Amino acid sequence: MRKITKIEANRPDPFANPKLRVAAYCRVSTDSDEQLESLKAQTTHYEKHIKANPEWEYLGVYYDEGISGTKKENREGLQKLISDCENKKIDLIVTKSISRFARNTTDCLEMVRRLVEIGVFIYFEKENINTQSMESELMLSILSSLAESESTSISENNKWAVQKRFQNGTFKISYPPYGYENIDGQMVVNKEQAEMVKYIFSQALAGKGTGKIANALNNRNIPSKRGGKWSGTTIRGILVNEKYVGDALLQKTYTDSNFNRRTNYGEKNKYFIQDHHEAIISREDFEKAALILEQRAREKGIEKRNSKYQNRYSFSSKIICSECGGTFKRRIHSTGKIRYVAWTCNTHLTHKEECSMLFIRDKDIKNAFITMMNKLIFGKDFILKPLLNKLKIMSKSGNLSKIETLEKQIESNRKQQDLLVSLMAKKYLEPALFNKEKNELQM
Template sequence: MSTITKIEGYQRDVKQLRVAAYCRVSTDNVEQLESLQNQREHYQEYISHHPNWQLAKIYYDEGISGTKLTKRNALKELLGDCRNHRIDLIVTKSISRLSRNTTDCLQIVRELQQLNIPIIFEKEHLNTGAMASELFLSILSSIAQDESRSTAGNLRWAIRQRFASGEFRLSSAPYGYKLRDGNLLIYPAEARTVKHIFHKFLTGTSATQIAKELNGHQVATQRGGHWRSNTVLNILRNINYTGDMLCQKTYRDDQYHRHFNHGELAQYLIENHHPSLISHQAFDQAQKIIKENAQKRHIEVGTHKYQQHYPFSGKIICGYCSTTFKRQTRPNKICWACQKHLKSAKQCPIKAISEESLEAAFCSMMNKLIFSQKFLLQPLLEELQNQANSNSNGELGKLAEQIKANDHKAETLTRLMQSGLLDKAIYVNQTAKLEQDTYQCRQKIKLLNSQNTDSANDFEEVRSLLRWCQKGQTLTSFNPNLFQTFAQQIIVNDPTEVIFKLKCALELTEKLTKKAAVYQQFYRGIIKQRFNEPIKQAEYLYSIIESEGDLIG
């Protein structure tokens, strides 16, 4: 008779756990930094009171909001050390210290659970290692996120009230000024530079030339960096140099992203707020010149985006360095050139291409599609339709059934534990696995739905392209509207050929020539390229005449 040996529930070696503490304060004022120091001292003492714990490191972010993970370097360092198995346990004050964003919080907890690293939240008395479900954590995290939004909303309201009453106190000074006791005072060294910038610009010097001159004289920017044309333009656009203060030039949305205020929210102008460096007349004249220059270069003032004045604007991409091509007017022809190549051929070897050859290549491509529609576009359209039906009826259904099965298993586990037939440790472990599997299924469903949406878009684009091709109107000259309708990008890998990325997801390579090469005898030309001897050409024509005869001109 076989012997059964009972093994107690597995436990990791807890003789010495490497414990990390995480602290964060949202602002960098003195009171908050003192709070951060208190947190560090607290965790040094807290961890020392546990004989099985060893302090690995205290990670802390100073003056960083808890709404975004991207800027929190200490937290990212902590997660990196966890992935490298340097940490066994994490302790933090509360869920809001870890993250005020529900999605980020759950993502961090799930990753650490997979690494078998629990988090202890002191305020909520919550240990993720003994957590039966993410529901409680999700609720608490949502509360923290709502609390953050409420606080931010209250602060924004208070700031706007101070804007409206003219009592707003600045926290930083623009270049040319210094802040003292909440008041703007002229800083002579920088003020001279501001006046010089306006004088040079009003006498015909461009922002780029002004930036080069300042860099040549080693004049530092406010942050000690180099001058750029945008830096100069920002100074020229800043109404604060007239002595007036324009408030709420930018704002943050509910996701805490900053935007320029182009009329979405009210702005407040406080006249004669501080000493001026520039007259209103000079400022207005500078704005007029900026607007005229923008119109010449086809830029929308305020949005900082180029207008699509030319059909190829913003659509030609260098295949070598991924830089956008720039239009150039040269003697007797118009070219498009990689902007990085224009600066230095060493940075990018891709040379300029003529606009005429690009137009001819597009015409050739479209004419090829007209003649090949029956064996290229029609089968593609049918395949996309079949693929969409297959995805909808197949894998999505299986994933939905898997989620249902996981829910049923979770209910069974809960009943067994409540009846005392299942150990709690096993219940927690199995429930976590089911939740993880369900989460992965839901992610796959999202991905498939996204792919189905993309496939549906591709299907409509292919159908639109096929309908145009069925008209049989071959191109003898470039049609800008047709290009805008069907083309998404042009990739240039070398000066002899380009790749047209169409909106229907097709990527078609075409050689650059001066004239469109496709005509009614297109397929005969292709056959002549493939077979040199007339006899071989005739034999090939005969072999395909039954199935493809209607395609041959």
């Protein structure tokens, strides 16, 4: 009788099909308890679902909580997922639906194409779509357009509800400024922070600049509203915020049709509520601080809605750092009893580790400028006149008018696209027709 002994394999079969490395993606749009419970349930579901398939290898669940799906740039979990795909760590992504993955048609198609190019595919459970077996992008484009329209419709409904609360005075400020906190929907004074607000106003009324006030707070290790460092801009924001006298100006910002947050310079209605909550600063001190800021702005030649210095110094905002791309700031330097003017990179002043560019004396910059101007004047026949002739030829050829025409056409297309989205949200258009018209506009 022959004796047979089995010798176990000690290395994998090179001809066996490797398991697909699979990850899941989940998203909830708010950070409420109910939504977070839903996120937890989804995470558990996908872990069991992926592990149950013997041909799949579970690589975890990527998720975003309390984030809108209209902009992919705002979702850290999604960005991490895309990054791991590009690093060849993932073969397949499983997600609940197109609307959970992206509510923006352009973003959805861009991400799908980007992943397909590197050999990573997505399976949408609700729509039963696998990008690996798709013959065309038409169905995905239509479905993602519906998701975008749904998002637009929800956004418009939310805006309408907020507008109504603005009008009847029932709007609740969910994220109050420094010095206040939200308790049961009401703005209540935070006593510890309120003392710092009073300190900021007292220092401003004493003649200190916003930058010096910020430095003083940073030196005392006092955190800002978000726990970070103070800056002159943050201090100025406090000094001009009407909420510190107990008033509330609503709709200072708004979201445009492309879901971008913009400052309201009169494009939308504003709503002013006097004595909305408890004040921290008296109206007299608030008005005095406003006058001081206006006087400083006039002295520095700063125009409203323009952060650049206009007339104070010849080189203000005109010297660009070759190392970091920042602008240079004029400062007074001193060596013993000798004082002199120098220009230093703003980035180097605040974060030396980010830019090592040293200062340049004012007289050296002026000498270099004069030398360059003299060279241009001396070589005007070789440099300036040929350049002027080329500019004249460009103008005569109608290039500038063509550019203006194209810009007008682009603006017209954008308005038509906004109209299409609005009609789709109101269900006046069929999805297929909406998608066809939108694609033509994009082309």
